[in-house]
Amino acid sequence: MKQFSIDECDIEIGNITSSSLEALLTGPYATAKKIILVDENTHDHCLEYILTSFPGLEEAEVMLLPVGEENKVLEVCFQVWEALSQYAIERKDLVINIGGGVVTDMGGFIASIYKRGLEFVNIPTTLLGMVDAAIGGKTGIDLGPYKNQLGVINHPLKIYIDPIFLQTLPESELISGYAEMLKHALIADKNYWHTLCQLDPVKVLNNNHFAELIAISAGIKSRVVAEDTYEKGVRKTLNFGHTIGHAIEGYCLSIEPVAHGHAVAIGMIAESYLSFKREKITQRELLEITNYLTQIYDHIPLSEEDKNGVLELLVHDKKNADGKILCILLEGIGACTFDNVITHQEAYEALLYVDSVYTSN
Numbered sequence: 001m002k003q004f005s006i007d008e009c010d011i012e013i014g015n016i017t018s019s020s021l022e023a024l025l026t027g028p029y030a031t032a033k034k035i036i037l038v039d040e041n042t043h044d045h046c047l048e049y050i051l052t053s054f055p056g057l058e059e060a061e062v063m064l065l066p067v068g069e070e071n072k073v074l075e076v077c078f079q080v081w082e083a084l085s086q087y088a089i090e091r092k093d094l095v096i097n098i099g100g101g102v103v104t105d106m107g108g109f110i111a112s113i114y115k116r117g118l119e120f121v122n123i124p125t126t127l128l129g130m131v132d133a134a135i136g137g138k139t140g141i142d143l144g145p146y147k148n149q150l151g152v153i154n155h156p157l158k159i160y161i162d163p164i165f166l167q168t169l170p171e172s173e174l175i176s177g178y179a180e181m182l183k184h185a186l187i188a189d190k191n192y193w194h195t196l197c198q199l200d201p202v203k204v205l206n207n208n209h210f211a212e213l214i215a216i217s218a219g220i221k222s223r224v225v226a227e228d229t230y231e232k233g234v235r236k237t238l239n240f241g242h243t244i245g246h247a248i249e250g251y252c253l254s255i256e257p258v259a260h261g262h263a264v265a266i267g268m269i270a271e272s273y274l275s276f277k278r279e280k281i282t283q284r285e286l287l288e289i290t291n292y293l294t295q296i297y298d299h300i301p302l303s304e305e306d307k308n309g310v311l312e313l314l315v316h317d318k319k320n321a322d323g324k325i326l327c328i329l330l331e332g333i334g335a336c337t338f339d340n341v342i343t344h345q346e347a348y349e350a351l352l353y354v355d356s357v358y359t360s361n
Contacts, residue, residue, distance in 0.1 A: 001013065001014035001015070001018060001019065002014060002215045004218065004219060004222040005222075005226075006135070006136065006137070006155060006222050006225050006226050006229070007137075007155055007226070007229065008155065008157075009137070009155035009156055009157065009158065009159065010158050010159070011135065011158075011159040011161065011218060011222060012158070012159070012160050012161065013161040013162075013211070013214065013215050013218060014161075014162065014211075015162060015164070016050075016053070016123070016160050016162035016164070017053050019160050019162075020158070021054060021056075021121075021158070021160055022054050022055070022056055024056075024121070024157075024158065025054060025056025025057060025094075026055070026056045029056075029093075029094045030056075032092055032093045032094050033061065033087065033089055033090075033093040033094070034056075034057055034059070034060035034061070034093070034094050034096060035060065035061050035063060035084065035087070035089060035093065035094070035095045035096065036050075036057070036060050036061070036062045036063065036095075036096045036098060037063050037065060037080070037095060037096070037097050037098070037099070037103060037106075037107040037110070038062060038063075038064060038065065038098045038099055038103065039064070039065045039066065039067040039099050039100075039102065039103050040064065040065075040066070040067045041067055041099070041100075041125075041168075042098050042099040042100075042103065042125050043062070043064055045125075045165075045168035046098055046099075046125045046165055046168060047062065047098065049164075050098060050123065057096075060096070061087055063080060063083060065080070065099075065102075065103060065106065065107075067102075068102065068257070069102055069142070069249075069253065069257060069260070070253060070257065071102070072102050072105060072106050072141045072142050073141055073142060074141060074143075074150065076106065076141075077106065077109065077110050077113075077141060080110050081110065081113070081114055084110075084114055089114070089115075089118070090115070091115050091116075091117065091118060093118060094118070094119055094120065094121065094157075095107060095110070095111040095118050095119070095120040095121070096120070096121045096123065097111075097120060097121065097122050097123065097134075097156075098123045098125060099123075099124070099125055099126070099129070100124065100125060100126035100128060100129045100133070100173075101124075101126065101128050101129050101132070101133030101134070101260065103129075104122045104124060104129055104133055104134040104139075104156075105133060105138070105139055105140055105141070105148070105151070106139075106140075106141055107120060107122075107139075108120055108122070108137075108138075108139030108154060108156060109139035109140050109141055109150070109151055109152065111139075111154075112139055112152050112154040113152070117154070119156075119157045120156050120157065121156055121157055121158045121159070121160070122134040122156045122158075122159045122160070123159075123160050123162075124159070124161060124165075125165040125168065125169075126165075126166075126169060126173055126176075126177055127166060127169070127173065127174050127176070127177025127178065127180075127181075127214075128173075128176055128177035128180055128260060128261055129177075130161045130163070130166075130177070130214050130218065131177060131180050131181050131184070131214055131217035131218055131221065132177075132180040132217070132221060132238075134156075134159055134161075135159060135218060135221045135222060135225065136153075136155075136221060136222075136225040136229075136235075136238075137153045137154055137155035137156070137225070137229065138151065138153055139151050139152055139153070139154055140152070142250075145250040145251065145253055145254060145313060146250060146313070146316050146318075147246045147249065147250050147318075148318065149316075149318060153229065153230055153231075155229075161214065161218065163210060163211045163214060166210070172259065173259070175259075175261065175262075175296060175297070176259040176260060176261030176262055177261055178261065178296070179241075179260075179261035179262070179264045179265040179268070179297070180217070180261060180264065181196065181213065181214075181217045182196060182265070182268070182292075182293070183238075183240050183241055183264065183268060184216075184217045184220040184221065185333075185334070186240060186268065186272075186289070186330060186333060186334070186336070187237050187238070187240050187328070187330070187334075187335070187336045188220050188224070188237075188334060188335075189216075189220060189334055190332075190333050190334030190335075191334075192216055192220075192334075193333050193334060195213075196213075197288070197292050221238065224237065224238055225238075233338070234338070236319065236326075236328065236338035236339065237328055237336050237337075237338050239319055239328050239338075240268060240271060240328040240330070240336055241264045241265070241267035241268035241270075241271055241328075242264055242267060242319075242328075243267065243271065243314065243317055243319060243325065243326070243327045243328070243342075244266070244267040244270045244271060244310070244314070244327075244347060244350060244351070245260075245263040245264040245265070245266060245267025245268070245270075246263070246264075246267070246313075246317060247310045247311070247313040247314045247317065248263045248266055248267065248300060248302070248310055249263035249264075250313050251306065251309045251310045251313055252300070255306075258300055262297055262298070262300065263300070265293050265296070265297040266297065266299075266300050266354055268289070268293060269289070269290050269293055269294070269353075269354050269357060270347075270350035270351060270353065270354050271327060271328065271329060271330075271350065272285075272286055272289045272290065272330060273286065273290075273349075273350045273353040273354075274327065274329055274340075274342060274346055274347075274350050275329040275330040275331075277346070277349075278329060278340075280329055280330055280331050280332070280337075281330050281331075281332055281333070285330075285332065285333050288333070289333070290357050294357055294358060299354075299355075299358035301355075302351060302355075307348060307351050310351065311344050311347055311348060314344070314347055321339075324341045325341065325342050325343070325344070325347065326338070326339050326340065326341060326342075327340050327341075327342045328340065
């Protein structure tokens, strides 16, 4: 069992049945009501394993959330808050979020707002959740096409990461989460990047060795967040690929939704190009990045009209300041800088570069 801590939040990586969860449920929360939030996927594939493994959850109330990013909205939160009121949930009770990034983002937000804050536990069941979304205290929901515009930073009481749940995922979900691991490597650990570049992600995602890689990524995320919980400085680096990636993801919600990790991967190609144009990385490094990412992630074709729609969304990115688009740029593989101002024209050229990379391969 590997362990990390961020403020007062403990993160345990390993077999969840050997974790501290049962002691938590039958110790300090023995008399508390337990509310389990799941979506349709985790209800069908993960919930029974959790319920049968932990006697402390025998009387837990299960609430089912609709699946998908398009349902990470205020209307769904209101429905849950009303249900919590009907169940007479009090501030001493416990919320347990079991699922991917949508469930932990929204479940954490629901718990943080209700009666000014319930304690909650995250049990991420997707790779994206295990290495990124469930860690760091960011909770939130979307506002129309704008990603995570409403939310608070509030750490869960505990995070339990068990790679066993990866066995329930389709290959596309694993590949989506893998993008965040590549991001961690590109911004913080050159050796980790070189390790990942030598792997076939589909093969490695389905063996026991992958638990070690999850721990490396979770450790990088934990260290960055511990240094800057409220994203005043270095935590911003975790948004590499997300400025352009979020805009692509948000725009595609109204056309044909794309996976978060897929959009971020395209965003990393675009922002790596901007890093090259600013002479922060070499052409060789740019090609190394784009060649590996394009082997794994398909092109997201954007017409001229689509590109303009993506550029419009960039103006509303929550990382912006003083009306300027801010972006994370690499300083060589394994390092980066934040708060780099980019123009609409530069972002447009980056989208054109993405097109060129795919059409030339």
